[in-house]
Each structure stands twice: as C-alpha cells, then as structure tokens.
Amino acid sequence: MSQTHDGTNETPYEGLDNDLEHSLLHGVTLTDNEIPGAATQSAHDDEEDDEVPLHSDVQGALGLFAEAVQDMATSTVELSLGRHFACADFCNQAVEKAAQAISLLRFGRRSAYNHDLQALGKAVGAPEAIQLEMAILTPFHPEAFYADTPPEEADEIINAEQASSYMQSARKVLRWARDIVLRA
Numbered sequence: 001m002s003q004t005h006d007g008t009n010e011t012p013y014e015g016l017d018n019d020l021e022h023s024l025l026h027g028v029t030l031t032d033n034e035i036p037g038a039a040t041q042s043a044h045d046d047e048e049d050d051e052v053p054l055h056s057d058v059q060g061a062l063g064l065f066a067e068a069v070q071d072m073a074t075s076t077v078e079l080s081l082g083r084h085f086a087c088a089d090f091c092n093q094a095v096e097k098a099a100q101a102i103s104l105l106r107f108g109r110r111s112a113y114n115h116d117l118q119a120l121g122k123a124v125g126a127p128e129a130i131q132l133e134m135a136i137l138t139p140f141h142p143e144a145f146y147a148d149t150p151p152e153e154a155d156e157i158i159n160a161e162q163a164s165s166y167m168q169s170a171r172k173v174l175r176w177a178r179d180i181v182l183r184a
Helices: 018-026 043-047 058-080 084-107 117-123 128-140 142-148 151-157 160-181
Strands: none
Touching (some): 058 160, 084 117, 084 142, 084 160, 117 128, 128 142
16 A cells, blocks of 8 residues: 555555556546646757647546456456466457457547457557467457357366466456557
C-alpha cells in the first residue's frame, strides 16, 4: 500500500498512474482536455512520432483493453476448473480485444477480423514476435475449433500444460498492448 497526498492509502497497480487507475476503476470518461498532451502541442511535440493519432479512440481503447484483462482473469479460472479449451478460448478473446484496442488507438476504429490473430496483429502493427504469439492462439476461436472437434471432447484435446502455455502467449501480447494503450 502507498499513501496518497491526502493521507489515504491505496494499492498501486503496476503500469497504471493514479488518474488512469481512477478512470478505469470508476468509469470516469476522458475528455480531450484530460488526455495528457491533447490540448496543446509544442514544436518539440510536432517533431516526435506520436503513438496516438488525432483520430484515435482512447476511451474505447481503454475499455476494450480492460475487457481483455478480464478475459485473461477468466482464463485463469477456467484453467483451475480443468476447462482447458475454455481457457484457450478466453486467451484467444483476450488477444483479439487487446489488438482491437490498439486498432482503436491507431486508426479510430476496429480492424477487420476473420479469426486469424496473426493477420490482425499485422494489421495493427504488432512486431513479428507478437504476431507469432498471436498465431499460436488462432486455432482456439470456437467457430474454427468446433469445426473439427465435438464440444464434448474439447477439454480432452488440450491438456493443462498446453493451456498454461497458451496463457503465457496471451500474456506476452497483453503486455505489449498494455504498454501502448496505457501510455495513450
């Protein structure tokens, strides 16, 4: 716990500053005047390659990234329950939402998506290593997975060790996305 300027205690979340943490936890909307650097730009700012273009959707990106984090938490629960396909499915969903959050920041809209996470990663400018992690999770979109596997057999095809490795891949993608979304 740390103590704030007004003497109250708080538990800091890694990677979140107090204003962003408050916004995510309490649903406070961000206006252009509250987004750091949105009101005015100096000559120095014009020279920099800005990560967040003028037409980006910061609020939408934050909300979608929060959903991705929730899906990762759910994947942990599913793994502990022995529901290995559900774990992989939630990892797939988390990665898709994280990538779409990047799309909202960079393009102001979601990117077209056809269940190929590696292609989605490429579309949003993910580094090659992140695209490869995303490709690992592509087969676990239910529509694609159930095309070849009956639902009642899904958890028997994926074991706990495999599900854990899928969680590691998803976490790598979410860390990459977090560094972009939370700095917007």
